[in-house]
Amino acid sequence: MTITVHNQVMIEELVYLARNMRPDEIEQDLAMTGLTEYDPEQAILKMAAVHGPKFIILADYTPVVAGGFWQVRSGVWEGWQLGTMEGWDKHWWHITRVTRKLNDRMLARPEVHRLQLYGLAGRDKTFEWYERSLGYRREATLSRYCANGADAVLFARTKEAA
Incomplete structure (x- = not known):
C-alpha cells in the first residue's frame, strides 16, 4: 500500500470524502450548519472555499x-479535517503522524500563535485523539454553540509567550 500526502487538494478528492464521510463527522456538520x-x-x-x-x-x-486551517484573525488559525471510516480504520497511524506534523509546522510559523479546534460535545474518542496525539488542550465547553443548539468543545495549542 502506498500512502501519499499532497498540499494541493483536488475537488474530486473532496467529492469522494464528502460522499463517504464518517457518521460522527456528518453529525457534527449537521449540528454546526x-x-x-x-x-x-x-x-x-464549504471545504473547497476554505482559504488557507x-x-x-x-x-x-x-x-x-x-484537512487544513483557516485564519480566524491575525495569529489565530482554526483546523478542520474529515475522513472516511475505512480510511481511519486502516490508516489511523499515518493520519495521526501526518496530522501531528502538519499541526507542529503550522504552529512553528512566526505569524501563528494559536491553533484551535471545535468539536460537537460527546465526540470523546475524537477529543482524546486531539489531546493525546495532537497535543491540544481542552479549553472550554461552549453551551449551545452549534446552530442546532448543541454544545461544542473548544481545544487549542498555543505558542509560549516570549
Whole structure:
C-alpha cells in the first residue's frame, strides 16, 4: 500500500470524502450548519472555499482524509479535517503522524500563535485523539454553540509567550 500526502487538494478528492464521510463527522456538520439532512454538495463547496493551507492523504490514490486551517484573525488559525471510516480504520497511524506534523509546522510559523479546534460535545474518542496525539488542550465547553443548539468543545495549542 502506498500512502501519499499532497498540499494541493483536488475537488474530486473532496467529492469522494464528502460522499463517504464518517457518521460522527456528518453529525457534527449537521449540528454546526443547522441543516436537518446532510448535504454532500454543501460540504464540498464549504471545504473547497476554505482559504488557507490544505492537505490530503491518499492510500493507493484513494482519499483517506483531508484537512487544513483557516485564519480566524491575525495569529489565530482554526483546523478542520474529515475522513472516511475505512480510511481511519486502516490508516489511523499515518493520519495521526501526518496530522501531528502538519499541526507542529503550522504552529512553528512566526505569524501563528494559536491553533484551535471545535468539536460537537460527546465526540470523546475524537477529543482524546486531539489531546493525546495532537497535543491540544481542552479549553472550554461552549453551551449551545452549534446552530442546532448543541454544545461544542473548544481545544487549542498555543505558542509560549516570549
